Amino acid sequence: MIYPIVAYGDPVLKKVAVDIEKGSLDVKQLADDMFETMYESHGVGLAAPQIGKSIRMFVIDAEPLDEDKLKGFKKVFINPVIIEERGKEWAFEEGCLSIPGIRADIYRKETIKIRYFDTDWQEHTEEFDGYAARVIQHEYDHIQGILFTDYLSAMKKRLLKSKLTDISRGQVKAEYRMKFPIK
Incomplete structure (x- = not known):
């Protein structure tokens, strides 16, 4: 099932998502649906809040970012917790399916x-770096109620204010179905 992508301005994107209790929902089916939605939207990651579900789950298939280093890097993260972030900070132009047309x-x-569960409820603790770490951090932010635009300077946010308002109102072109908070 392909879900519409929730647009900027919807309150679900600013909430801290809740843990999923084992057995409370079919995480395998939801993961399949999330991958299908992500591929349809041409994304490399998708968090549950982006389809209107305030739960701690996201999916990633980052192979398109770096086909050599990320070949086969397709994962489901359930109830993840980032334990440690380290190393030098580096910049990369990010975008978001919920905020089409804006990159920074x-x-x-x-x-x-990061510690997380997979769809079989097996617990994993793993380290990631480079693009893999970046995509995980971006999607993890979603389940923490943080958008990439929250990292922008006050001046940059002011410059983008009208574009963000337009997105909330549905006055934006996207090549995938979206759900807008103000219509």
Whole structure:
């Protein structure tokens, strides 16, 4: 099932998501639906709040970012907790399916350590660096109620204010279905 992407301005994107209790929902089916939605939207990551679900889950298939280093890097993260972020901060131009047409350089640490469950409820603790760490940090921010625009300077936010308002109102072109808070 392909879900519409929730647009900037919807309160679900600013909430801290809640943990998923084992057995409370079919996480395998939801993961399949999230991957299908992400591929349809041409994304490399998708967090549950972006489809209107305030739960701690996101999916990633980052292979398109770096086909050599990220080949086969496709994962589901349930109830993740970033344990550590370290290394030098580096900038990369990020965008977001919930904020179409806006991109900005965002600084993030180069290495993370994260604990999470997969769809079989097996617990993992792993380290990631480079693009993999960046995509995980971006999606993790979503379940923490943080958007990449929250990292922008006050001046940059003022410059983008009318574009962000337009997105909330549905006055934006996206090549995928979206759900707008103000219509």
